[in-house]
Amino acid sequence: xxxxxxxxxDNTCCFEAxxxxxxxxxxxxxxxxxxxxxxxxxxxxxWPDNCDGSYAQYCDESRQYTNxxxxxxxxxxxxxxDYMNTYWVSNSGTAESFWEHEWGKHGTCMSxxxxxxxSSYTPGEEIPDFFNRxxxxxxxxxxxxxxAAAGITPSCTTTYTSAQISSxxxxxxxxxxxxxxxxxxxxxxxxxxxxVQGSIQTGxxxxxxxxxxxxxxxxxxxxxxxxxxxxxxxTASASASASAVPFVGPGYIYVITSDGTQTGNxxxxxxxxxxxxxPATYNSNTTTGxxxxxxxxxxxxCAVVTGGNLTCASTVTTxxxxxxxxxxxxxxxxxxxxxxxxxxxxxxxxxxxxSNQPVSVTLRWTGR
Numbered sequence: 001x002x003x004x005x006x007x008x009x010d011n012t013c014c015f016e017a018x019x020x021x022x023x024x025x026x027x028x029x030x031x032x033x034x035x036x037x038x039x040x041x042x043x044x045x046x047w048p049d050n051c052d053g054s055y056a057q058y059c060d061e062s063r064q065y066t067n068x069x070x071x072x073x074x075x076x077x078x079x080x081x082d083y084m085n086t087y088w089v090s091n092s093g094t095a096e097s098f099w100e101h102e103w104g105k106h107g108t109c110m111s112x113x114x115x116x117x118x119s120s121y122t123p124g125e126e127i128p129d130f131f132n133r134x135x136x137x138x139x140x141x142x143x144x145x146x147x148a149a150a151g152i153t154p155s156c157t158t159t160y161t162s163a164q165i166s167s168x169x170x171x172x173x174x175x176x177x178x179x180x181x182x183x184x185x186x187x188x189x190x191x192x193x194x195x196v197q198g199s200i201q202t203g204x205x206x207x208x209x210x211x212x213x214x215x216x217x218x219x220x221x222x223x224x225x226x227x228x229x230x231x232x233x234x235t236a237s238a239s240a241s242a243s244a245v246p247f248v249g250p251g252y253i254y255v256i257t258s259d260g261t262q263t264g265n266x267x268x269x270x271x272x273x274x275x276x277x278x279p280a281t282y283n284s285n286t287t288t289g290x291x292x293x294x295x296x297x298x299x300x301x302c303a304v305v306t307g308g309n310l311t312c313a314s315t316v317t318t319x320x321x322x323x324x325x326x327x328x329x330x331x332x333x334x335x336x337x338x339x340x341x342x343x344x345x346x347x348x349x350x351x352x353x354x355s356n357q358p359v360s361v362t363l364r365w366t367g368r
Contacts, residue, residue, distance in 0.1 A: 001196070001206065002022070012112070013111070014112070014198060014199055015112075016111055018051070018111075019050055019111070022047070024191070025044035025045050025192075026189065027042045029042065031228040032368070034227075034228070035089045035091040036086070037086065038226045039144055040142075041144055041190065043135070044102075046106065048110045058104060058109075063104075063115075063126075065103060065127065069096055071124040077128050088131075112199035112203075129200075150167070152165060156225065156229035159220045160187075166178060173207050176193070178190055178191065178192055180216045183283060184250035184283065184368065187216060193211065245288070246327035247284045247286055250282065250368040251284075252279040252365075253265060253282055253329065254266075255363060256363070257359070258360050263361075264343065266363065267279070267280045268312060270297070272339060273349075281298070286324075289324050292322065293321070294319030300315070302322075304331055310353060328363060328364055338358075340358060
């Protein structure tokens with residue numbers, strides 16, 4: 001069983017290592033960027049964390065496929081593709097780019113999908129296996145139904161405690177705790193953790209407890225409807241006021257190059273990504289949108305660290321003080337950030353709080 005054995009395993013085609021802590025992650029995307037059916041959570045991905053909760057990413061540049069749909073169809077799995085187009089969708093960008101991102105970042109780091117694990121390997125052969133297993137595992141985890149059975153349903157007015165939500169999910173997950181993710185006080189992510197006996201393709205998955213802490217508050221957790229909430233004069237005014245103030249509440253950060261072109265976005269670790277996928281949600285602790293304020297993602301607090309690079313991580317104990325220049329992020333009196341180059345493909349661009357880099361950019365906030 002992955003993460004439970006005490007002896008070295010040579011054949012990692014039949015034993016997932018080192019990423020033996022497998023996460024099936026799900027989204028609940030609501031307006032203004034709702035995605036998927038109104039009565040179902042959607043697939044985020046299948047991730048191979050290391051047993052200590054750390055993780056590798058983008059482990060094989062030679063298998064960063066850009067034709068996921070075509071590969072799946074070539075193996076006669078139109079049924080799988082149809083399902084994915086309903087339940088594995090992005091709230092920003094195309095589903096195809098989202099799938100490419102999930103496979104390239106996470107799937108290539110699973111040892112049992114290595115090309116050596118296939119006899120007479122054909123390029124792309126592992127793709128239907130990865131997506132089929134992810135879908136199959138997701139189908140055993142009906143988050144919406146489990147919450148509804150406990151009386152926890154989407155509402156524009158009712159809030160819940162994290163304990164209520166956790167208890168409802170754990171009761172259906174062998175008593176094991178599940179990660180709850182919130183943005184702007186609203187529930188929008190759930191992560192289920194497993195150990196696996198055998199390969200990812202055909203092995204048996206055993207629930208285990210989450211690692212790390214939830215990002216939801218203990219009380220007052222919103223679970224908003226995907227169909228949206230009717231606006232009253234009061235709520236409409238408050239919503240308009242909030243959305244008109246950059247850096248208040250949750251939002252996305254887009255990268256603008258010097259010619260004014262939007263060129264990708266910041267992902268959760270604070271790096272620049274320019275190949276589609278779902279932007280990370282950033283949360284600030286300001287109610288005025290002026291500053292100083294801190295920024296935080298699902299990875300942790302954000303800071304300009306030694307060397308001048310921007311990073312968001314659980315190891316950041318003190319977030320940097322940021323300011324707003326309209327809807328542009330400002331640090332140390334400047335709204336200019338720099339990078340060595342514009343990232344392409346699956347490359348992540350490191351951003352620096354300095355203008356002495358070959359590429360100068362600004363970081364524009366868009367409320368979520």
